[in-house]
Amino acid sequence: MSSLNKTSIPSEQHSLLAPQPSAEERKRARWLSAELERHNYLYHTLDAPEISDEQYDALFRELTDLEERWPGLRSPHSPTLRVGGGLLDGLAKKAHRRRMYGLDNVFSDEDWRDFVERMRRAWDAELNGPLPLEFWCDPKLDGLALEIIYEHGVLREALTRGDGETGEVVTEAVRTIRTVPLRLRGEGPFPSRLEVRGEVVMFKKDFAALNEQQQALGRKVFANPRNAAAGTLRQLDISITESRPLRFLAYSLGEAAWAPAEPCPSQHELMERLTAYGFLTPPDGRLCAGPDEVEAYAAWVREHRQDFPMEIDGAVAKQDNLEAQEALGFTARAPRFAVAFKFPAMQAETLLTGIDIQVGRTGVLTPVAVLEPVPVGGVMVSRATLHNEDEIRARDVRVGDTVMVQRAGDVIPEVVGPVLAKRPPEAVEFVFPHTCPACGETVHREPGEAAWRCDNLSCPAVRLRAISHFVSKAGLDIQGVGQKWIAQLVNSGRVQSPADLFTLKAEELLGFERMGEVLAQKFVDALDEARHTATLPRLISALGIRHVGEQTARLLAGQFRDLDELGRADGESLQALPDVGPEVAASIRNFFESPANRAQLARFRELGLWPQSPLVPFAPSGGAENGVEAAQDGPLRGKNVLFTGSLSLPRGRAQRLAEAAGAVLAGSVNKKLDYLVVGDKPGGKLDKAQALGVAVLDEAGFRALLAASGITLDASE
Incomplete structure (x- = not known):
């Protein structure tokens, strides 16, 4: 349905002596708001409209007129708040109270049965009784993960998944999505806080129409619905977000404070509750009575994949019992109670017209097929x-072959192989180059490795990709410092290493194409902000150490004070950490033993880019993390800590306090756990911890350990 331009909401409070709306006007405004949201739900969520667009617009105009005349009539969930009209300065970042995990994948029924067996092994039958084997299954949506936060039934905030721990605040954009309830449907009572998680998608038919419109206007078309949805949601111009057909489908929760509402005991009842609250949920979800039914369901979804209105790339199976989900917990990467069936990649035939060689940031030469464009x-x-x-x-x-192309994991396109029946006689074998196409230096291939490498640290391709990685989302995530600008700076010779970025002046940038004074200053300001606010996990990830991604970077930052301490760690100490094997440890040691890398780290220190870990004690010069001065030493340093039940503090706040005291957050109850911090209604984790002899703390005991670590809370806490 169409809508009108949004009007501003006055911030001043009107005097009680000023004219007030009549009782009839108040009643009419409440009725219009409820009626418009009812029709919005019928149209966008149920696809069952009862009135025409013209009739909807007439009601909308009447409510808008009333709210303009009497601003106090506009409720926090008024339908007029759905219309995007403003420009945002940028997207703020905020930590999730509970981490948003990804899912592990299975690719066959055998993999699925192995997953169920791992679930059985992780289950403590003596403590919890028999493992429930009912599963809630639904299609795996190919969209952008999102968390929408409701307080007492009213939408308050929305965050993207981000890196799982911290997301971008997209509240205003999410308000424009017509399948998102501004207020939960029903009479209540509603949970005091409910973090609803799901996926923002664009239906196939809407995506095709959007690309046709983009093409007609001479604008760039989108590669796929997921990119279109992600790009639209992160728009700073909310009117653009409002104009595009996004839909949100809910499938799980983050933190939930159910009282005064009744909690849901199972996943299938949770899905029913989310539907009753007014959310779309993934289509054709089903409760499966056992592992065999899950296999049959996944096969059915794969067979009907093309019939779904949105892009899907698999099926998801979740333990239906929510208490069992909590008891099974998480690994470092994913839940133990849920898994994704990933479907075989979709394939198509096309012509291989050439093979290019790309040089990556670690010097690896990667062959890339140049193809006649084909939809896959x-x-x-x-x-x-x-x-x-x-x-x-x-x-x-061979170049000239007709080849089969597929999207591996429905993301990265790859060449499966040639169609030999269509091979032309002139097709010849490709000879892999033994010199770097970017710098001309001889490349080498280590025994036992498949990759050819360029070891020239001055190679422009290696330098460009290393610096691009440094500022990317996987690195320091510096907004506004994109790959195109990095390419210009590197090609000009002004930037030879990541450290050079922090010496740039705004006036130097004015000579670059499309760089004006305002943009140049924002560019420099973004770098300066990153220099002062970068965290140790981000910096470790940004360095581009081979085999060290974001997850390993967080692990290392949880064990070492700064890059000096990490650089002094020997291979044996590194391998004592979870998920760090000989290859990763050797890669870390090789990085810190390189004279060129040590010189770059020295420059970082000189420039003030030298964060210290929030997870271990700061040096005396260290600052504060999350409003808490980090501990110099204390009883929580290096201890594995897990929280369960409801504390007087928000869970996320308690976890950050524990981290600031040097603790390492655990994902489940096991023999390596040092402390279980218990609040109200702790559930099965308490019983399991007591059975294993794990030390149990109440909130007062936890606060005492914080105090012993030198961390004091505000009086309000």
């Missing part, structure tokens, strides 16, 4: 990976 699973593919020299030989791929 809703995405137009013109380039695809060939992995390495051995893969090219094993698949016998």
Whole structure:
């Protein structure tokens, strides 16, 4: 349905002596608000409109007129708040109270049965009784993960998934999504806080129409519905977000404070509750009575994949019993109670017209197939990976071949192999180059490795990709410092290393194409802010150490004070950490033993880019983290801590306090757990901890350990 331009909401309070709306006007405004939201729900969520667009617009105009005349009539969930009209300065970031995990994948029924067996092994039958084996299953949506926070039934805030721990605040954009309730439907009572998680998607038909519109206007078309949804939600111009057909489908919760509402005991009842609250949920969800039914469901979804209105790339199976979900807990990466069936990649035939060699940030030479553009699973593919020299030989791929292309994991296009019946006589084997195409230096291939590498630290391709990674989302995540600007700076010779970025002056940038005074200053300001606010996990990830991604960077930052301490760690100490094997440890040691890398780290220190970990004691010069001065030493340093039940503090706040005291947050109750901090209604974790002999703390005991670590809370806490 169409809508009118949003009007501003006056912030001043009107005097009680000023004219007031009549009782009839108040009643009419409440009725209009409720009626418009009812029709909005019928139209956008149920696809069952009762009135025409013209009739809807007439009601909308009447409510808008009333709210303009009497601003006090506009409720926090008025339908007029759905219309995007403002420009945002930027997207703020905020920590999730509970981490948003991804899902592990299975690719066959055998993999699924192995997952169920791992679930059985992780289950404590003596403590919890028999493992429930009912599963809630639904299609795996290919969209953008989102968390929408409701307090007493009213939408208060929305965050993207981000890195799982911290997301971007997109509240104003989410208000414009017509399938998102501004106020939960029903009479209540509603939970005092409910973090609803799900996926923002764009239906296939809406995506096709949007691309047709973009093309007609001479604008860039989107590669796939997921990119279109993600780009739309993160728009700073809310009117653009409002104009595009996004939909939110809910499928799980983050933190939930159910009182005074009744909690849900199972996943399938939770899905019913979310539907009753006014949310769309993934279509064709089903309760399966056991592992065999889950296999049958996944096969059915795969068979009907093309019939779903949105792009899907698999099916999800979740333990239906919510207490069992809590008891099973999480690994470092994913829940133990849920898994995604990933479907075989979608394939298409096309012509291989050439093979390019790309040089990555670690110097690896990667062959890339140049293809005649072909649609694969809703995405137009013109380039695809060939992995390495051995893969090219094993698949016998030649320029001029007709090849099969697929989207591996429905994300990265790859060449499966040639269609030999269509091979032309002039097709010849590809000879992998033994010199770097970017710098001309000789490349080498280590025994036992598949990759050819360029070890020239001055190679422009290596330098460009390393610096691009440094500022990217996987690195310091510096907004506004994109790859195109990095390419210009590197190609000009002004930036030779990441450290050079922090010496740039605004006036130097004015000579670059499309760089004006305002943009140049924002560019420099963004770098300066990153220099002062970068965290140790971010900096470790940004360094581009081979085999060290964001998860390992967080682990290392949880054990070492700063880069000096990490650089002094020997291989044995590193391998004592979870998920750090000989190869990762050797890679870390090689990085810190490089004279060029040590010189760069020295420059970082000189420039003031030298964060210390919030998870271990700061040096005396260290600052505060999350409003808490980090502990110099104390009884929680290095201890594994887990929280359960309801505390007087928000869970996220308690966890950050524990981290500031040097603790490492655990994901489940096990023999390595040092402390279980227990609030009201702790559930099965308390019984399991007592059975294992784990030390149990109440909130007073936890606060006492914080105080012993030198961390004092505000009086209000």
